[in-house]
Amino acid sequence: MRIYADNAATTKMSKAALNAMLPCFEENYGNPSSLHSEGQRAAEALAKAREDVAACLGCTAREIVFTSGGSEADNQAIRTAAGLGARQNKRHIISTAFEHHAVLHTLEALKKQGYEITLLDVHENGLVTPEQVREAIRPDTCLVTVMYANNEVGTVQPIAEIGKVCREAGVLFHTDAVQAVGHIPVNVKADNVDMLSLSAHKFHGPTGVGVLYAKRGLRLEHLISGGGQERGKRAGTENLPAIVGMAAAMKEACEHLEENAAHMIKLRDRLIEGLSAIPHSVLNGDREKRLPGNVNFCFEGIEGESLLLLLDDMGIAASSGSACTSGSLDPSHVLLALGRVHDIAHGSLRLTLCEENTEEEVEYIIKSVAEVVERLRSMSPLWRDLVSGKREFILK
Numbered sequence: 001m002r003i004y005a006d007n008a009a010t011t012k013m014s015k016a017a018l019n020a021m022l023p024c025f026e027e028n029y030g031n032p033s034s035l036h037s038e039g040q041r042a043a044e045a046l047a048k049a050r051e052d053v054a055a056c057l058g059c060t061a062r063e064i065v066f067t068s069g070g071s072e073a074d075n076q077a078i079r080t081a082a083g084l085g086a087r088q089n090k091r092h093i094i095s096t097a098f099e100h101h102a103v104l105h106t107l108e109a110l111k112k113q114g115y116e117i118t119l120l121d122v123h124e125n126g127l128v129t130p131e132q133v134r135e136a137i138r139p140d141t142c143l144v145t146v147m148y149a150n151n152e153v154g155t156v157q158p159i160a161e162i163g164k165v166c167r168e169a170g171v172l173f174h175t176d177a178v179q180a181v182g183h184i185p186v187n188v189k190a191d192n193v194d195m196l197s198l199s200a201h202k203f204h205g206p207t208g209v210g211v212l213y214a215k216r217g218l219r220l221e222h223l224i225s226g227g228g229q230e231r232g233k234r235a236g237t238e239n240l241p242a243i244v245g246m247a248a249a250m251k252e253a254c255e256h257l258e259e260n261a262a263h264m265i266k267l268r269d270r271l272i273e274g275l276s277a278i279p280h281s282v283l284n285g286d287r288e289k290r291l292p293g294n295v296n297f298c299f300e301g302i303e304g305e306s307l308l309l310l311l312d313d314m315g316i317a318a319s320s321g322s323a324c325t326s327g328s329l330d331p332s333h334v335l336l337a338l339g340r341v342h343d344i345a346h347g348s349l350r351l352t353l354c355e356e357n358t359e360e361e362v363e364y365i366i367k368s369v370a371e372v373v374e375r376l377r378s379m380s381p382l383w384r385d386l387v388s389g390k391r392e393f394i395l396k
């Protein structure tokens with residue numbers, strides 16, 4: 001038996017997405033820019049996908065740009081605002097310390113080009129406040145970018161309120177909504193965002209495709225030059241199978257949002273309850289303001305990597321944090337941003353559920369994690385020092 005509990009890293013593609021994609025390979029393989037019938041059929045499928053995606057986000061089809069995924073959308077959004085800012089001599093950007101690396105590394109590159117970056121501190125509960133954003137905005141601020149929901153600790157930020165602050169100050173607002181779309185209600189108008197990134201493989205769509213929503217009238221910076229696809233905003237022949245698969249997955253996720261969330265919240269809360277019984281442990285991120293499927297714990301005196309390997313042997317696919325940084329021994333920048341010290345951050349476990357997970361699976365996970373944590377602690381010299389009082393416990 002295998003239990004997949006790493007849905008924040010990527011999800012299994014849905015049947016709806018697959019069924020929407022197959023005709024694009026077998027019959028509907030034309031280039032949407034071609035004038036013949038095959039091309040026009042492809043163009044129609046592309047237009048329909050764009051309409052469906054726009055309907056899910058509450059915007060118009062013209063405001064949707066298809067990209068190669070969340071990372072590209074983040075890059076394009078931030079570089080657009082930076083370019084517009086530079087033309088008005090505004091080179092200050094506000095973000096947070098626990099963004100995805102697609103945002104953080106883009107900001108680092110801009111810093112080398114002379115931009116000034118303010119990274120807001122994240123509170124211990126994994127949240128930033130609209131007041132923090134308001135206080136950080138300066139006359140030369142050209143962009144605020146704050147993620148909708150964090151990919152490691154799952155906390156959901158007050159995006160609509162932050163957007164309101166930005167609007168009042170006349171500053172562009174971008175949100176990386178890769179973890180949010182398809183999981184919680186997202187509406188670009190109600191959320192007061194100017195630009196938003198999303199990625200299909202985080203909601204049961206294919207990998208390698210995403211969207212940048214850009215408010216009407218915003219002139220996007222090109223990352224890729226070439227043909228005039230995407231109304232000149234992103235060159236390259238459209239990845240029609242992936243785009244059509246994404247639209248199908250998104251439609252399905254949006255239609256079942258509430259029931260899926262209710263199911264996952266039930267499982268999540270049971271998981272949190274069960275894992276809290278393990279001594280010297282702590283839940284990372286706010287208990288309430290978190291994604292329906294996200295559970296993230298630190299266990300004192302163990303190493304996350306060993307925990308993951310043993311859980312994998314027991315049939316459970318989990319993560320210690322972000323898939324993009326695991327494999328490196330550095331503790332997660334997200335947990336450090338929440339104020340966890342290195343020793344504690346090293347012992348982290350992220351379990352991210354989807355609507356297909358079951359109560360039985362959750363019970364098995366609780367039992368297995370408790371067992372493995374105990375086994376690892378019994379072998380750890382650090383744990384011995386803690387128990388003997390040579391070192392002091394940090395958690396409870």
Ligand SMILES: *Cc1c(COP(=O)(O)O)cnc(C)c1O
Pocket residue numbers: 008068069070071072074100102147149150151176177178179199200202208209210
């Ligand atoms: C996965 C993820 C990304 C990157 O998306 P890709 O489509 O894999 O490039 C960006 N931001 C967040 C929050 C993510 O979880």
